[in-house]
Amino acid sequence: MSEKEIxxxxxxxxxxxxxxxxxxxxxxxxxxxxxxLVYTVFRAExxxxxxxxxxxxxxxxxxxxxxALLFSSMTVAMALSAIQKNNRKLAMRLIAVxxxxxxxxxxxKYIEWSMKFEHGLYPGSPxxxxxxxxxxxxxxxYFFMTGLHALHIIVGMVLLTMCxxxxxxxxxxxxxxxxxxNGALYWHLVDLIWxxxxxxxxxxx
Amino acid sequence: MANNxxxxxxxxxxxxxxxxxxxxxxxxxxxxSFHLGAFSVTVALLIAGVKAFFILTYFMHxxxxxxxxxxxxxxxxxxxxxxxxxxxxDYAYR
Numbered sequence: 001m002s003e004k005e006i007x008x009x010x011x012x013x014x015x016x017x018x019x020x021x022x023x024x025x026x027x028x029x030x031x032x033x034x035x036x037l038v039y040t041v042f043r044a045e046x047x048x049x050x051x052x053x054x055x056x057x058x059x060x061x062x063x064x065x066x067x068a069l070l071f072s073s074m075t076v077a078m079a080l081s082a083i084q085k086n087n088r089k090l091a092m093r094l095i096a097v098x099x100x101x102x103x104x105x106x107x108x109k110y111i112e113w114s115m116k117f118e119h120g121l122y123p124g125s126p127x128x129x130x131x132x133x134x135x136x137x138x139x140x141x142y143f144f145m146t147g148l149h150a151l152h153i154i155v156g157m158v159l160l161t162m163c164x165x166x167x168x169x170x171x172x173x174x175x176x177x178x179x180x181x182n183g184a185l186y187w188h189l190v191d192l193i194w195x196x197x198x199x200x201x202x203x204x205x
Numbered sequence: 206m207a208n209n210x211x212x213x214x215x216x217x218x219x220x221x222x223x224x225x226x227x228x229x230x231x232x233x234x235x236x237x238s239f240h241l242g243a244f245s246v247t248v249a250l251l252i253a254g255v256k257a258f259f260i261l262t263y264f265m266h267x268x269x270x271x272x273x274x275x276x277x278x279x280x281x282x283x284x285x286x287x288x289x290x291x292x293x294x295d296y297a298y299r
Contacts, residue, residue, distance in 0.1 A: 015271075022274060026281045033285045037292055044296070059234065066230050074223035077214060077264045084213045188264045195256045198230075199249035203237040 014178045021182040025189050028152075032193050035145050039200060042137045049134025053142070054201060061112050062202035065105050066194065072101035073191040076160065076184045086174035088167055095164045098187065102157045109150050113143075142201055149197060152190045159183040212269035222263045229256050 043050045079094035113122075116139075120127035123143050128136060163180045166172035172179055233252045237245045262268045267275055 019274065022277065026277075029281060030285065033288070037289060040289075041292065041296060063230065063234055067227060070223055070226045070230065073260065073264050074219050077219050077266075078216055081214050081216060081219070084211070185265055188260055191264075192257055192260050195253050195260070196250075199233055199237065199253055203233060204246050204249055 012176075014181075017178045017182060018185075021185050025185060028189055028193075032145075032148075032196075035141070035148070036196065036200070039141050039145070042134075042141070046132075046134025046137060049132060050138050053135060053138035054204065056116075057142070057202045058112060058115075059202050061108050062198050065108050066198050068101045068104045068108075069191045069194050072098045072105075073188055075101070076187045080177065080180055080184050083167065083172065083174055083177045083180055088173070091180075092164055092167050095160050095167070098160055099157055099164075102153055102160075105153060106150060109146065113146075116143075145197060145201070149190070149193055152193070156183070156187045156190050159186055212266065214263065214266060214269075218263060222259055226256050226259055 075094045076098045079091045079098065082088075082091035082094060116122065117125075121139055122128075123140065128139070131139070160183050163172060163183045166179060229252050233249050236248050236252075239245065261278065267278060
C-alpha cells in the first residue's frame, strides 16, 4: 500500500506552470506591442494613406470575426469551468465549439485575404512596390499583423485539440486540468490581441 | 500542490461578460462610423482597453489570482506604456 503511494507521488506544481504561461504571454504582448508601436508611428506619418487603406477593409467581416473570437473565448472559459466540475462531456463539447469558431475566423480571413490578392495586393506582389510609401506600410503591416495573429489562432487550435483528446483519454481531468487552463489563457491572449487589431486596422479611419 | 482550491467561474458570469464585450464591440463600430478623427481613435482605444480589462479579469480569471500575478500583469502594461511614451518623445523632438 505504502509502496503504491510512493509511485503515485509525481512532482507537480500547477502554480508554477501557470506563472510560466503568463511569462510567455508577456513576451507575446510585447511582440504585438512592438508591432502596434510601428503601426502608430507610421500612421502618424502617413495619416491619409492609412485612412484610405483602412476603408479598403471590410468592417462586416472584421465584426463577424470579432464576435466569433469573443464567443470562442467564452466557450473555452466555460470548458475550464466544466472540467473543474468534472463534467467531461460538456467540456469536450465546449472545446469543439471553440474550435468551430476558430475555423469560422480562419475561413473569413481566407475570404478577406483572397479579395486583397485578387486586386494584386499581397506581400511581394508586383503591384506593391508601385504603391506609395504610406499605402505600402499600411498593407505590409496589415498582412504581417493579421498573418501573425492567424498563426497564433492555428497554434491555439492545436493546443485546444490536444486538450480535447487529453480529456477524452482521461489524462486531463477535474484534478489535473492545468493544460486546459494554460491553453485557455493562450486562447484569451489571441482574443485580447484581436480586440486591439480590429479597431486599429478596420475601424479607425 | 498548494493552492489546489481554485475558483470555478460560474457559466452565468462568463455569459454576462461576453454579452458586455459584444455590446462594447457594437458600440465601437457605431461610434467610429461617424469618422470623427482623433475623437474616434480615442474612444475606440478606450473601449478596447475596457474590453481587455474584462478579458483579463474574468476570462483569464486574474480576479481570483495571487497578488504577485496581478502585479506582474499590471507591470507589463505599465512597461508598455513607458515604451510608447519614450518612443513618442523621441519622435516629437527629433
